Amino acid sequence: MKTLSIKDIAVQANVSITTVSFIINGKAKEKSISEAVIEKVEKIIEESGYKPNQIARSLRTGNSNIIGLIIEDISNSFFSRIARLIEDKAYKRGYKIIYSSTENSVEKAKELINMFKSRKVDAYIISPIKGIEEDINMLLTDNKPVILFDRNLPDVDTNYVGADHFNASYQSIESFIKQGKKNIALVTTDIDVQQITERYEGYKKALEDNGIAYSDDLVVKVHFNQEEAETISQIKTLLESKKIDAVLFATNYLAISGLKVLKQINKKIGDDFAVIAYDDHEAFELHTPSISTVQQPLEEIAETVIKLILSQLSSKTKLENQQVIIPAKLIIRN
Amino acid sequence: MKTLSIKDIAVQANVSITTVSFIINGKAKEKSISEAVIEKVEKIIEESGYKPNQIARSLRTGNSNIIGLIIEDISNSFFSRIARLIEDKAYKRGYKIIYSSTENSVEKAKELINMFKSRKVDAYIISPIKGIEEDINMLLTDNKPVILFDRNLPDVDTNYVGADHFNASYQSIESFIKQGKKNIALVTTDIDVQQITERYEGYKKALEDNGIAYSDDLVVKVHFNQEEAETISQIKTLLESKKIDAVLFATNYLAISGLKVLKQINKKIGDDFAVIAYDDHEAFELHTPSISTVQQPLEEIAETVIKLILSQLSSKTKLENQQVIIPAKLIIRN
DNA sequence: GAGTTAACGTAAAACGTTTTACTAAATTCA
DNA sequence: TGAATTTAGTAAAACGTTTTACGTTAACTC
Known part of the structure; x- marks a missing residue:
């Protein structure tokens, strides 16, 4: 069963590919597509279960709605809990997370950055290690939002969120x-x-x-x-x-x-x-x-990270870098 | 700084895009490209730091070298440890993992499958919940390898790896x-x-x-x-x-x-x-x-899952489904 | 020395979208 | 009425690859 493409929808609806694309992307009004056509196309999409090919989309637009998360080790409960929170919050805002662990290896970290780069992720959340400053700076000159968390790198001028x-x-x-x-x-x-x-x-x-x-x-x-x-x-x-x-x-x-x-x-x-x-x-x-x-205030860290990312992604101009230090809480038990 | 494309390399080397592509993909010999050209192109690639755009590649080839991992909750240590092992093993074989948590919600699980589908992941590793049988069966008719782990679904006829x-x-x-x-x-x-x-x-x-x-x-x-x-x-x-x-x-x-x-x-x-x-x-x-x-034998589960995936990915014909049950170990402490 | 084959390589289509620039018809305006 | 504007929509380029099908030469065969 061949998967459907926008073309199939267009043919079925007897309109152009362009029209379908406008409708899918909510630009129908703005491009003055008639209500009748909109309904017809939406119905066909609904019934056929058509889902746009995100790869093609990414290739054309240059972005992916994916945020890359680079951490030390997902099996460490600090990271897995924060990953879960970040994933959750990102998901609610329509972003997906790809994560990977560096195991504190500079090489693996560099490779991961490259992989994410060639997958055109929209933004990076990194708990960094020394030795990848240059790679991060390259991302920044590429104008990609980068948020460091948990650890900061003195030689990198970007956003940071961490506990005190x-x-x-x-x-x-x-x-x-x-x-x-x-x-x-x-x-x-x-x-x-x-x-x-x-x-x-x-x-x-x-x-x-x-x-x-x-x-x-x-x-x-x-x-x-x-x-x-x-x-x-x-x-x-x-x-x-x-x-x-x-x-x-x-x-x-x-x-x-x-x-x-x-x-x-x-x-x-x-x-x-x-x-x-x-x-x-x-x-x-x-x-x-x-x-x-x-x-550590996991919830606040995750929330702040996501907020920073989203404000950067939605802003046309380069925003001022922020360093957010959140107090940690000493819990005395006995 | 515009990122380099294969075209830039081709122009610089004064050869065609095709030639560069053959060299990148190790088909130079087979396509009888001369040693001299190979060396020249490789040198340019090396020096310029060119990395192929994976998105374009995926669009053209229909696969991604990415395996989708769907689990219940990454912050649960059973899953985070197994995720780490799977990630590790996949990575060594040139595959990347995208994971996401379902939180035991049928809807979220379905959405995730759809997301992975539209990202053209090559294979699926799923710790499933009841209610997504149909979605999984669709993947199977699409000929995508699917490995269930930890939990099996009686109504789905595919591979399963889990403890006894x-x-x-x-x-x-x-x-x-x-x-x-x-x-x-x-x-x-x-x-x-x-x-x-x-x-x-x-x-x-x-x-x-x-x-x-x-x-x-x-x-x-x-x-x-x-x-x-x-x-x-x-x-x-x-x-x-x-x-x-x-x-x-x-x-x-x-x-x-x-x-x-x-x-x-x-x-x-x-x-x-x-x-x-x-x-x-x-x-x-x-x-x-x-x-x-x-x-639970995490290491064996992870290893078996990856082996099954890889054998399916490399085989042209549909392989027989396997149900691998691995004994768990009772550790008596006191 | 004509026909084959091998060596070396390239042009162009295709993947599935988005988006720019355009057209044709209908409506409004003065 | 004729010009200007709006409405409704489309054709085609572009994103960066892979791959098929096809050229040239040069060398070899008989």
């Missing part, structure tokens, strides 16, 4: 200090992205402002792509060897590894040992005792 | 019985999809085979799209009112709600109360005590 990582981290540490903690550790990763460094800076600043000396010994930076076993052993070394009374985990998967360590070495969270995890996770509320956490 | 839900459920219940449990509850959902009914059937059969009477009182079917609060209250009613010594949760999110209930009512998992959750989740290993679980 510095303050969230700062407040977490302050809350430890208010509880009387003195030996506060940080477990973070060595990927060189802004949101991670901000969390680190917040940690340092909070210590400093409260007159506690910073010590390299209390900070573990696990290597990004390593096996979990390795991460666990690093964290174990930290927790076993030092007289630590509080730990901030800079990502949720680090916290999960950390909790596994605590279980192994049978160290209990309680009055003399506190934990906060960055990025919430279902496991944290359920844990006994419940784990305090920094919740 | 019946046996997994059966074994779970048997393991309870071996531990001496007598009052075994099942918490499941009311969506009418095969894998859920199979889990239910496995539960019933295991009881029967072991001479335990089935009782409707011990089965809770929560309504699919309801608020979690409602689910929690239903489960609470079950666990508080009955003398239950074991529970099988038919999905991981039900188990998570269940664990919240246990925490609330302060019921402990231990010698006289056992729990098994279907589909693993990070929270389960971490939980105190750890939660036993039925692990």
Whole structure:
């Protein structure tokens, strides 16, 4: 069964292809097509189930109603939840999302950008990594809207939406200090992205402002792509060897590894040992005792990202770039 | 900066568009293009960074090197993990994935199929819901490869890959019985999809085979799209009112709600109360005590799905449909 | 040295739309 | 009434590829 084309509709309705096209695209009035013809054509379209070929459409118009979403890893719950929200909101506005994961590989990220480019996606939502600045700048000179989220790139002049990582981290540490903690550790990763460094800076600043000396010994930076076993052993070394009374985990998967360590070495969270995890996770509320956490405002981030995209897509002129920093929320559980 | 087209390359190389196209598509030898020309053209392509317009390509060839993935909800960790695996494997074979979530809505599922159709995706991977049988059958008459996974549709004659839900459920219940449990509850959902009914059937059969009477009182079917609060209250009613010594949760999110209930009512998992959750989740290993679980073979499912797709895409003739059932693994933790 | 074949390549149609520029008839205007 | 305008619609180019069918030469065969 050959799929229908606009031509088939035109022939059946005994009008020109142009007329059908105008009707499909809601330009019938403006192009003064008579009510009678409009109805006839619409009826035929309805009955035949004709759907325009989007590929042909894209080729002609140069756009696709598709937004490309590039994230680190869809199986990470932070990203999958935000992807779902973005997808949802975009969908309601008539846009579809194509997503792909970079796995923190510069090459894969570049390839993805190229793929999206040759598919003529209308706009890009990217949680970026260092090393793709040039590629992003090319998109910008192409006049494609680009929204970075979660992480910013200093050398790229575009829109950014993210949580206030510095303050969230700062407040977490302050809350430890208010509880009387003195030996506060940080477990973070060595990927060189802004949101991670901000969390680190917040940690340092909070210590400093409260007159506690910073010590390299209390900070573990696990290597990004390593096996979990390795991460666990690093964290174990930290927790076993030092007289630590509080730990901030800079990502949720680090916290999960950390909790596994605590279980192994049978160290209990309680009055003399506190934990906060960055990025919430279902496991944290359920844990006994419940784990305090920094919740990123997923809903607001998704909403802001989509709003920025849409305003750019609908505006003829280049809009001013925006940097939207949304406060994160420290949830103290116990 | 206008993006380059094949024509620009042809002009620069002083050859015809056809020649450039042959070279790009590796048909140069076959079409007897001289080595000198090949080299010249390739050099120009390399230096200019020219990338073929995939849209034009798709329009002409009718395919896209894109596989459509339709799942229930990307933010559910079962789906996001499998999506990641499928994406990965497809990517290595030169295919891209477009995914979208149906949220268990028949309309949205139909819309997605239509969208994918008008984007000319080469093949479909679908975790289906009842009500889209016809739409899928249309794809099949269009000769598009369709692989169902996780859930099967009895009225659709195509490929299916999934875990052995019946046996997994059966074994779970048997393991309870071996531990001496007598009052075994099942918490499941009311969506009418095969894998859920199979889990239910496995539960019933295991009881029967072991001479335990089935009782409707011990089965809770929560309504699919309801608020979690409602689910929690239903489960609470079950666990508080009955003398239950074991529970099988038919999905991981039900188990998570269940664990919240246990925490609330302060019921402990231990010698006289056992729990098994279907589909693993990070929270389960971490939980105190750890939660036993039925692990679906994600890796094998993803691999099988991709293999089936690729063999269909590369075969000229219609292949025999395959139903691949992969055993799930019961992980007893404590 | 005429006929074949191989080597090297190209022109042009086709994919299914959108959109620009146009026409013919009907209506309005002064 | 004749010119101007409006109404109702269309022909054809363009988007960037792939692919079919077709040229030229030059070399080979006998």
